[in-house]
Amino acid sequence: MNFEFTEDQDVLRTEVRKFLVNEAPLTLARATMEDGGERAKAVWGRLAGLGVTTLMLPPSCGGHGLGALELCVVAEEVGRQLAPVPLASTLYLAAQALLLGASQAQQERWLPRIARGDAATWAAPLDGQWRAEALPVFESGVLRGGAPLVPDGMAAAFAVVLARDTRSEGLVLVLAELGARVRRTPRATLDPARPFASFEFDGVEAEPLDACADPLALVSAVRERAAILLAFEQLGGADAALDMAAGYARERRTFGRAIGSYQGIKHKLADIYTRNQMARSHCYYGAWALASGAPELPLAAAGARVSASEAFGFAAQENIQTHGGMGYTWEIDCHLFYRRARQLAVMLGNVHEWRERLVKGLEAELEAQPPA
Structure with missing residues (x-):
């Protein structure tokens, strides 16, 4: 296997890095923490102008027909700059749900909005743990109820929502416009530069993902894809923390x-x-599995998630230690990396869950091997 990126992908990396260094320096993440970051909205718009929001989207939906590897490249650069943009909620989660669970006609109605720069989000339990009574209710094409923890919820134009379907008495994934009948409340988190919100749906019109036969299987598949893409963000952050130290x-x-x-x-x-290099090898393996649709994807996702979470957490902590007493102060940027590392480490469920998935996957592989 060749895990090297192509020359075109390296050019993409260079251009995105130049843009983010100029338009999204660490001062932007700090400003977002302090004042809500109106500038971050403008950066997201300019990223859309560069074509970043078209990655992984089919040409019929305004995309450029590029694959997962290009999005991995962009994710790493966004993580390196701690850019406060809704990339994860829009492209790692909502867009992946549409790519996996929507018909072509439904994709052609919703995905072009992402291509044009609309932010989207994922109103389903990020850790994969759910209780039916805590989910919104979908009845007669209308959503009611709450979603307590939604990434980039204040900026999103629409959402993919996991809800209880009163007709089938099961679960359903639906698409909902986030208009006036959705009450949004900002949620305090460790890293305000990657904000969360809670939603309260009050009779919001919604439509089910029309090619989704098993909502829970799709939720699991989206989390695996997001784990790899988020691991690249963590890898970029870990490298930047090393450079700073x-x-x-x-x-x-x-x-x-x-x-x-x-x-x-x-x-x-x-x-x-x-540790960063160990995480890089896992991330590259995950990128290959995601781009090729390999059966190793669940195992690769768990490996990338565990190694990148540990590498970023360690790098952020040691960066503070290298700076000594100054590293603990508000004025020094070390805490920006530490906040981001801690928050990303739990965004898709804690590392212990992913470590358990990794162990079970390896055990299953060993049991499937023929005896020597």
Whole structure:
């Protein structure tokens, strides 16, 4: 297998990185935390103008016919800059649900809106755990009830919602416009630069995903795809935290020497680098499985999720330690990486759940092998 990105994909990476460095520096994430980030909306619009929102969408829906690998490239760069844009909710979750569970006619009604820059979101339990009585109710084409934790809920124009269907007495995934009959409430989180909201639906018109035979299977498939894409964001953040720590270690001097020349700091940076490279190998394997539709996708998703969560968390923590007492202050940007690492680590369910999925997948593979 060749896990290298192509020359065209590397060009995409370069252009997206240039754009984000100029338009979404770390000061934008800080501003979003402090004032709600009106500038972030403009950045999302300009990203749509670059064609980022068309990735993975079919040409009939305004897409460019590109695949998962290009979106992985963009995800890594967005993670590197901690960009406060609704990429995950729109392209990792809502768009994937439409690609997997909607007919072509339904896709052609909804996906062009994403291609043009409308934000979308996923109003279903992100951790995959649900209780029927806690879900909104779908009856006679209308949604009622609440969704307590919705990513980018304040910015989204429409949502894919997991609800109880009173007619079938089962579950159903529906598409809903987020208009005046949806009450949105911001939710406080550890990382306000990646905001969440709660929804209360009061007679909102909605339509079921018309090619979805098993809503829970689709929820699981969307979470696996999102796990790989989110792992690339975590990988980008981990690399940026390493760069920040290494840059400070080269500049900060004690006793006439740069602190990076001391063995204790060298070992910290080497440990971050090693974990990041281990996570990179898992992410690349996940990208291959996602792009090729390989049967290894569930196992690859779990591996990417676990390794990237651990790498980003470790890098963010060691970045603070490298900065010493200054690393704990509001003025230094270390806490931005730490906040993002902690929040992304639980966004799709905690790492323990994904580790358990990984172990069970490996055990199943071993049991399927013929005896020696």
